Amino acid sequence: MNEPEMTFENAASMGLSENEWKLILKRLARTPNLCELGIFSAMWSEHCSYKSSKKWLKTLPVDGPQVIVGPGENAGAVDIGDGLAAIFKIESHNHPSYIEPYQGAATGVGGILRDVFTMGARPVALMNALRFGAADHNKTRHLLSGVISGIGGYGNCIGIPTVGGEVNFDNSYDGNILVNAMAVGLANSHRIFRSAATGPGNPVIYVGAKTGRDGIHGATMASTEFSDETELKRPTVQVGDPFTGKLLMEACLELMASDSVLSIQDMGAAGLTSSSVEMASKGGLGIEIDLDLVPAREEGMSAYELMLSESQERMLIVLKPDAIKTAREIFDKWELDFMPVGQVTKTGRLVLLKDGDTVCDIPLGPLVEDAPEYDRPQAEFVPYPVIESSAITSDAPISSVLLRLLETVDLASRRWIYEQFDSQVMGDTLQGPGGNAGLIRVHGSQRGLAMSTDCTPRYVEVDPRNGGAQAVAEAYRNICSVGARPLAITNNLNFGNPEKPEIMTQLAQSVVGMGEAALALDTPVVSGNVSLYNETDGRAIRPCPVVGMVGVIDDIKTAVGMAPTASGQILLVIGQDEDCNDGWLGASLYARHLAGEPQAAPPPVTLAAERKTGEFLQSQIRAGNIIAAHDVSDGGLAVAIAEMCMAAGLGATIASPDNGNAHGWAFGEDQGRYVIATDDAKAVTSAAKAANVDICQLGVISATDELKFDDNDAISVLKLKFCAEATMPALMNG
Amino acid sequence: MRLAILVFPGSNCDRDMMVAIEKITGRRPSLVWHKESNLDPIDLAIIPGGFSFGDYLRCGALAARSPIINAVLDHAARGGAVMGICNGFQILLETGLLPGVLVQNAGLKYVCRDITMEVCETVVSPFTKNLEAGARLTMPIAHNDGNYFAGEEELARLNDNGQVAFRYADGPAHGLANPNGSALDIAGIISTNGRVMGMMPHPERAISPELGSSDGATLLKGCLEALAS
Numbered sequence: 001m002n003e004p005e006m007t008f009e010n011a012a013s014m015g016l017s018e019n020e021w022k023l024i025l026k027r028l029a030r031t032p033n034l035c036e037l038g039i040f041s042a043m044w045s046e047h048c049s050y051k052s053s054k055k056w057l058k059t060l061p062v063d064g065p066q067v068i069v070g071p072g073e074n075a076g077a078v079d080i081g082d083g084l085a086a087i088f089k090i091e092s093h094n095h096p097s098y099i100e101p102y103q104g105a106a107t108g109v110g111g112i113l114r115d116v117f118t119m120g121a122r123p124v125a126l127m128n129a130l131r132f133g134a135a136d137h138n139k140t141r142h143l144l145s146g147v148i149s150g151i152g153g154y155g156n157c158i159g160i161p162t163v164g165g166e167v168n169f170d171n172s173y174d175g176n177i178l179v180n181a182m183a184v185g186l187a188n189s190h191r192i193f194r195s196a197a198t199g200p201g202n203p204v205i206y207v208g209a210k211t212g213r214d215g216i217h218g219a220t221m222a223s224t225e226f227s228d229e230t231e232l233k234r235p236t237v238q239v240g241d242p243f244t245g246k247l248l249m250e251a252c253l254e255l256m257a258s259d260s261v262l263s264i265q266d267m268g269a270a271g272l273t274s275s276s277v278e279m280a281s282k283g284g285l286g287i288e289i290d291l292d293l294v295p296a297r298e299e300g301m302s303a304y305e306l307m308l309s310e311s312q313e314r315m316l317i318v319l320k321p322d323a324i325k326t327a328r329e330i331f332d333k334w335e336l337d338f339m340p341v342g343q344v345t346k347t348g349r350l351v352l353l354k355d356g357d358t359v360c361d362i363p364l365g366p367l368v369e370d371a372p373e374y375d376r377p378q379a380e381f382v383p384y385p386v387i388e389s390s391a392i393t394s395d396a397p398i399s400s401v402l403l404r405l406l407e408t409v410d411l412a413s414r415r416w417i418y419e420q421f422d423s424q425v426m427g428d429t430l431q432g433p434g435g436n437a438g439l440i441r442v443h444g445s446q447r448g449l450a451m452s453t454d455c456t457p458r459y460v461e462v463d464p465r466n467g468g469a470q471a472v473a474e475a476y477r478n479i480c481s482v483g484a485r486p487l488a489i490t491n492n493l494n495f496g497n498p499e500k501p502e503i504m505t506q507l508a509q510s511v512v513g514m515g516e517a518a519l520a521l522d523t524p525v526v527s528g529n530v531s532l533y534n535e536t537d538g539r540a541i542r543p544c545p546v547v548g549m550v551g552v553i554d555d556i557k558t559a560v561g562m563a564p565t566a567s568g569q570i571l572l573v574i575g576q577d578e579d580c581n582d583g584w585l586g587a588s589l590y591a592r593h594l595a596g597e598p599q600a601a602p603p604p605v606t607l608a609a610e611r612k613t614g615e616f617l618q619s620q621i622r623a624g625n626i627i628a629a630h631d632v633s634d635g636g637l638a639v640a641i642a643e644m645c646m647a648a649g650l651g652a653t654i655a656s657p658d659n660g661n662a663h664g665w666a667f668g669e670d671q672g673r674y675v676i677a678t679d680d681a682k683a684v685t686s687a688a689k690a691a692n693v694d695i696c697q698l699g700v701i702s703a704t705d706e707l708k709f710d711d712n713d714a715i716s717v718l719k720l721k722f723c724a725e726a727t728m729p730a731l732m733n734g
Numbered sequence: 735m736r737l738a739i740l741v742f743p744g745s746n747c748d749r750d751m752m753v754a755i756e757k758i759t760g761r762r763p764s765l766v767w768h769k770e771s772n773l774d775p776i777d778l779a780i781i782p783g784g785f786s787f788g789d790y791l792r793c794g795a796l797a798a799r800s801p802i803i804n805a806v807l808d809h810a811a812r813g814g815a816v817m818g819i820c821n822g823f824q825i826l827l828e829t830g831l832l833p834g835v836l837v838q839n840a841g842l843k844y845v846c847r848d849i850t851m852e853v854c855e856t857v858v859s860p861f862t863k864n865l866e867a868g869a870r871l872t873m874p875i876a877h878n879d880g881n882y883f884a885g886e887e888e889l890a891r892l893n894d895n896g897q898v899a900f901r902y903a904d905g906p907a908h909g910l911a912n913p914n915g916s917a918l919d920i921a922g923i924i925s926t927n928g929r930v931m932g933m934m935p936h937p938e939r940a941i942s943p944e945l946g947s948s949d950g951a952t953l954l955k956g957c958l959e960a961l962a963s
Contacts, residue, residue, distance in 0.1 A: 149843070149844070152844050153844075156785075156844060156846075156876070156878075157744070157746075157785040157788065157789070158746070159746025159747070159784060159785075241788070242785070242788065243743070243744050243785060243787065243788025243789075243790070244788075246743075246744055246746065246785070246788075247743055247744075334743065335743070415908065418846075419843075419845050419846055419847050419909075420843055420844045420845070420846070421844075421846060422844075422846045422876045423846055424846065424874050424876060424936070424939050424945075425746055425747060425750065425783075425876065425939075426749070426750060427749075427750040427753055427754070427938065427939055427941070427945065428945075429945070430944055430945070441944075556944065557944075725908070
């Protein structure tokens with residue numbers, strides 16, 4: 001094959017810097033060919049190498065007695081008791097979803113599911129965290145409907161329930177939406193599979209779908225900013241096939257049960273390149289692949305195309321040498337390709353053969369260990385001022401402001417979205433979308449797994465360190481609210497261009513805050529993903545470090561929802577003292593929708609209090625003293641109370657303070673609080689006092705349809721619900 | 735009681751149905767892979783929900799050409815009972831064991847939520863024998879193509895013959911009673927001899943209060959008892 005000699009221009013077109021190009025020349029002591037350069041550029045892309053974030057990711061707490069597998073594998077694993085492990089990870093598919101919303105979102109779900117079943121776990125639940133542009137932006141409807149049907153299209157077909165998630169709308173995402181998908185699986189703690197190749201001479205097997213020309217260089221695309229020319233990148237978006245994904249999942253789980261697999265790795269970003277390189281380098285070995293044997297969907301694919309394709313539903317497996325027959329029978333049954341394509345070697349090199357020639361022969365050391373790691377400069381963070389409630393509040397009735405907030409797309413019901421997801425397949429869903437956290441039964445047991453995805457970008461933007469901690473704290477509260485014990489987190493760090501100092505500050509400081517919170521709340525980070533360069537035409541997204549948390553509940557009979565069940569039940573707020581008559585409105589939804597969103601400091605997170613309050617709530621739920629619980633988040637106390645009333649279809653009479661700032665009290669977003677409903681306010685209150693946890697009575701559930709804050713300040717719960725339910729359908733169908 | 739749950743590539747409610755049947759009967763039913771061409775003597779064949787063959791071509795069309803379907807047709811021809819849920823209902827229509835078609839939901843979107851359905855007066859059938867006509871059952875639906883359609887004469891025949899087994903009806907769940915635009919609010923139908931039934935809602939997902947409803951267990955139990963007697 002006659003191929004022009006590679007130059008820096010070729011490298012630059014693949015996203016490599018001049019220094020990186022020089023480093024490749026030095027390490028190879030020759031000029032790479034096209035295939036080799038493509039492999040370097042993919043492995044050294046931000047997406048695969050974490051070169052801008054690694055320095056900060058290393059500061060995160062990753063250990064704990066509950067941790068079985070921490071970051072670095074396909075997904076993290078934690079001990080949930082009874083010899084079982086919860087295996088989970090979150091991953092972004094932002095750029096592809098903007099270009100091709102259905103396929104981008106669908107393959108995001110497919111990819112994260114493969115990460116989980118690659119570890120030997122049967123996936124049992126899906127979650128998501130989504131960010132779209134302003135509701136009235138001309139692309140939002142198209143992107144939202146495509147992404148939602150894409151997520152459903154994959155998850156529904158493969159038969160894994162989607163049990164929760166979160167959605168925000170903000171104009172900073174107009175040209176760069178965020179689509180983060182999380183998968184949770186269950187495995188025997190002693191049967192977890194890893195990716196490090198073992199045993200020189202062992203066969204390397206390619207299984208799953210054939211390799212086509214889709215998604216070539218997707219990892220590199222995910223590592224650059226968007227511009228007006230992004231539409232031209234449509235061919236770099238992968239195309240998913242959930243049916244093949246289902247067959248591959250069943251075949252892999254069947255194979256893993258047969259004791260044939262030494263190591264296994266899915267082909268995700270950078271396809272065959274990253275899977276083969278990671279398996280060999282983690283094992284401290286080499287790998288040799290004959291590309292002529294790779295099942296191809298199209299004729300005449302070059303080495304470069306075969307190595308950099310991101311075709312979906314493919315796996316690379318190192319098998320025990322005597323297991324090939326057994327393994328082949330399993331893949332034949334599921335009608336999937338099964339092809340020995342190479343072997344593990346002890347050379348420490350990646351060697352690729354094609355048409356009888358060696359088309360790539362590079363040492364793995366430089367590819368992996370010499371991958372660049374940058375300590376990018378940060379801008380100094382200047383804190384925003386704390387604003388007084390009185391500077392932005394009016395004397396409008398609480399009920400009228402409440403209605404206005406519940407109608408906004410920020411707080412409106414997400415039913416239009418989640419009814420497109422199968423939330424009940426597998427028959428173990430105890431709490432699907434719309435609750436505090438998704439809750440599923442561990443199949444065949446009394447245990448439950450709770451999960452939540454959270455981030456408040458408007459907080460992170462004005463104080464990244466506090467915002468990073470807040471994302472962990474909010475997820476923690478959601479898990480505690482159902483009565484579960486938080487165990488560990490996975491994170492998805494979505495930011496703009498890290499080469500800009502102000503963006504690097506957001507990234508670094510929010511990771512610091514996330515680490516502090518993860519340590520204080522004993523929820524180590526076991527897996528994660530970084531998505532940078534989320535910018536279009538130079539404008540960055542609001543920073544969005546998403547936390548996905550998993551918790552366990554030992555007896556699902558003790559779990560609670562957010563709906564009070566009868567009139568007369570008392571509403572209390574935990575984490576707030578009795579004298580409270582104002583609240584923190586800076587960076588709140590109230591400030592956003594009623595005061596033009598002034599730049600102001602967000603509500604501070606107090607980690608010691610978070611843990612004390614969260615553990616108190618867990619203990620009270622376990623003791624059976626709590627009928628319903630709901631964390632206080634966007635929109636503050638009034639919104640939390642209204643959401644509980646709407647869930648119950650019951651009214652409430654609330655005693656709002658008669659002095660202070662009524663809107664600050666009702667809509668302030670002070671952290672670390674939960675509203676609970678109880679039959680035994682006395683028991684809960686005295687337990688709170690004994691535990692030194694703040695508690696305050698709010699009011700009582702009534703038999704009427706009225707949510708009443710004062711004699712002249714009341715509103716129908718049915719009306720609130722009707723309006724909150726109407727927003728999304730009106731946006732999408734109107 | 736001898737049961738077989740058929741499994742096609744892409745079936746994904748096979749385990750849920752197995753769990754539900756085991757919970758009701760105390761015995762685990764057998765799963766039968768689609769490439770088998772024989773069914774052992776059984777009292778009931780169940781075609782579970784899912785996305786057999788990825789819904790490619792038409793929902794249920796490819797599964798209806800699988801080897802095991804010949805055995806199901808023989809079983810039905812001998813008067814054997816067959817139940818199809820969701821994708822299983824779509825497959826039964828494609829085999830011709832039941833009339834009509836299921837087209838895309840009127841809302842043009844996949845929909846997963848609880849619905850309420852009313853049990854209808856029917857021909858003698860094990861699927862309705864132990865349910866009271868007029869009783870309302872709540873259970874989930876989860877489908878993209880559950881909008882039942884047939885020619886006017888066919889619909890009239892189904893209605894007049896007592897072949898409409900379940901109709902969507904008003905209930906406590908949010909949203910329109912008829913979630914997908916089905917003709918005559920049809921949620922499930924039975925064959926003229928009462929022995930073959932297809933329905934879109936998922937009884938196997940409503941088998942205990944913590945899952946939201948036990949009405950699915952009531953339906954399945956009634957059917958199994960009718961077949962056993």
